Amino acid sequence: MSESDPSSESENCVSDRISQIVRDIPRSGIRDFFELVQAKGDVISLGVGEPDFSTPWHIREAIIRSLERGQTSYTSNLGMPKLRELIAEYVESFFGVKYDAKEEVIITVGVSEALDLAFRALLDPGDEVIYHEPCYVSYSPTIVMAHGRPVPVATRPEDGFSLRASDVASAISEKTKVVVLNFPTNPTGAVQPLAELEAIARLIVKHDLFCITDEIYSELRYDIQTGDPHVSIASLPGMRERTILLHGFSKAYAMTGLRLGYACAPHAIVEAMMRIHQYSMLCAPITSQVGAIEALENGAGPVEEMRKSYEVRRNLFLQGMKEIGLPCFTPGGAFYAFPDIRKTGLSSAEFCVQLLEEENIAVVPGSAFGATGEGFVRCCYATAPDLLEKALDGIRRFVASRS
Amino acid sequence: MHHSDEIDPLLVHLQRDARLSPEALATMTGGDADEIARKISAWEESGAILGYHTVIDSSKAGGAAVRAHISVDLRPEDGHGFDRLAARIARFDEVKDCFLMSGGADLVVVVEGASLHEVAQFVAKKLSTMDGVERTMTAFQLGGYKQNGFLAGSGMDEDRLAITP
Structure with missing residues (x-):
């Protein structure tokens, strides 16, 4: 476009006037890659961050019935009382932490909104937030938009991407206000050893910090017979009063597009989050809340079926990685594997672009999840076993041609 | 024949896809392929496995x-x-x-x-x-809407994005 083009000029002028904070937020690496993949048809995708199941039928059926009955109104800002009660019961039985359904639970539009509310409720300009990397793409920008300062702490492949308490300790400054945890982790599938979790809890108590624990993948744990059962930091001594427990329905109940999450926290924090939520979102969609009620009342069976199915596919994928010769630690949760691709001599972005061009297979560059993800790629194995086999064949050919 | 409340997970996998080899089942469940092959033979002999078939939608x-x-x-x-x-x-x-x-x-x-x-x-x-x-x-x-646990018609009932965070 030429300089004299009036539409381009006015566009430039407008983009200069977009908020400086927003202009400084980098474009998501995932988004760039997404556009490359979209341009190509017929791709086998291990690039998604969601289950390959549709929402279990009994939940969809409950949603349809509620629409037939005309249940399309606003709900209370905090969410439907019945759903909050079911959530409080569920959180108590699953995580072993008791919350008051009336005052300590808020229902949000996915965990993403809850995370945004939590940062905005807790942070003053310049407050520092510690989180472990590689991590979900939204942590850093959400902190920045809440005027906080992101302080990523690198996790290590040799630790299975779990978080060392000693690394957290070195990142704490007098400005630190919050520590964010996400186990099992997107993108690595990492789980946190109990001893390190306890050590981190002691640090948080000692320095009088808050903790935000993103528990979205907590139901999706594997090797449970051999490993520790899932423990949330909220259940550890001294933590309940300083923790915001975030959870939702997207992953365990395969409800990603229904956008339903929640936060459990002491009343003062929930009240602060509610103050933001009531003026921005008002309430989470009633249709999704109805689905969530059905999920909590009757969804345990389907969740366990899906969990088992992910575990089987995880095993198939890891066996494939072993045969291909790409080092990959055994992820204890979520539905991601995070193989080390450094032996190919490619950067993770090069690996993904070339794999897409040559084999029509989409995986996500580890660098999209923070600088420490460089040298790795995220593979979502929640895809049909025959497609998974095809993808493994393609990756095998690709890696062989680079070695 | 031993009966317990829970069906063996191997049988659940085979019921869904009878083509799975003992080797594939071993990878999926973390078991031993020879041991799995022996179990399958025993089920075939006892009649716990009556047979294998392909589920065909005759309208297609x-x-x-x-x-x-x-x-x-x-x-x-x-x-x-x-x-x-x-x-x-x-x-x-x-x-x-x-x-x-x-x-x-x-x-x-x-x-x-x-x-x-x-x-x-x-x-x-x-x-x-x-x-x-x-x-x-x-x-x-x-007509048919579901056969042996498989829904008739197109397998996928929605479109998914290829890349999501």
């Missing part, structure tokens, strides 16, 4: 067969109840499924034939004339 595969679900009332025999007669009925090649039922009819028999005429002939000439068969009520299958 062509050569559509006619299926009828026939409710059959039987006169129970002294000392045998329904067993001997039901077993005789089950032996006909036309009979694909044969179950003893509670409630209305004693048996439900699923019969398959190349045409309406063929099924009707089977009911009129073979089934209803058997000594001990008191009454039959034939319902022809008009």
Whole structure:
């Protein structure tokens, strides 16, 4: 476009006037890659961050019935009382932490909104937030938009991407206000050893910090017979009063597009989050809340079926990685594997672009999840076993041609 | 034969996809392929595994067969109840499924034939004339929505993005 083009000029002028904070937020690496993949048809995708199941039928059926009955109104800002009660019961039985359904639970539009509310409720300009990397793409920008300062702490492949308490300790400054945890982790599938979790809890108590624990993948744990059962930091001594427990329905109940999450926290924090939520979102969609009620009342069976199915596919994928010769630690949760691709001599972005061009297979560059993800790629194995086999064949050919 | 409340996960996998090899099952479940092969042979011998088949949607595969679900009332025999007669009925090649039922009819028999005429002939000439068969009520299958746990029609009912965070 030429300089004299009036539409381009006015566009430039407008983009200069977009908020400086927003202009400084980098474009998501995932988004760039997404556009490359979209341009190509017929791709086998291990690039998604969601289950390959549709929402279990009994939940969809409950949603349809509620629409037939005309249940399309606003709900209370905090969410439907019945759903909050079911959530409080569920959180108590699953995580072993008791919350008051009336005052300590808020229902949000996915965990993403809850995370945004939590940062905005807790942070003053310049407050520092510690989180472990590689991590979900939204942590850093959400902190920045809440005027906080992101302080990523690198996790290590040799630790299975779990978080060392000693690394957290070195990142704490007098400005630190919050520590964010996400186990099992997107993108690595990492789980946190109990001893390190306890050590981190002691640090948080000692320095009088808050903790935000993103528990979205907590139901999706594997090797449970051999490993520790899932423990949330909220259940550890001294933590309940300083923790915001975030959870939702997207992953365990395969409800990603229904956008339903929640936060459990002491009343003062929930009240602060509610103050933001009531003026921005008002309430989470009633249709999704109805689905969530059905999920909590009757969804345990389907969740366990899906969990088992992910575990089987995880095993198939890891066996494939072993045969291909790409080092990959055994992820204890979520539905991601995070193989080390450094032996190919490619950067993770090069690996993904070339794999897409040559084999029509989409995986996500580890660098999209923070600088420490460089040298790795995220593979979502929640895809049909025959497609998974095809993808493994393609990756095998690709890696062989680079070695 | 040992019975427990929970079905062996290997059988659940095989019921969904009978083509899985012992090696694939070993990878999926973290077991040993030889041990799994031995278990499968034992199930085949004991009759816990009755057979393997492909689930075909005849509306797509062509050569559509006619299926009828026939409710059959039987006169129970002294000392045998329904067993001997039901077993005789089950032996006909036309009979694909044969179950003893509670409630209305004693048996439900699923019969398959190349045409309406063929099924009707089977009911009129073979089934209803058997000594001990008191009454039959034939319902022809008009369409299919789900077969052996598989939904008919297109597999995917929505579009997913290829890359999401």
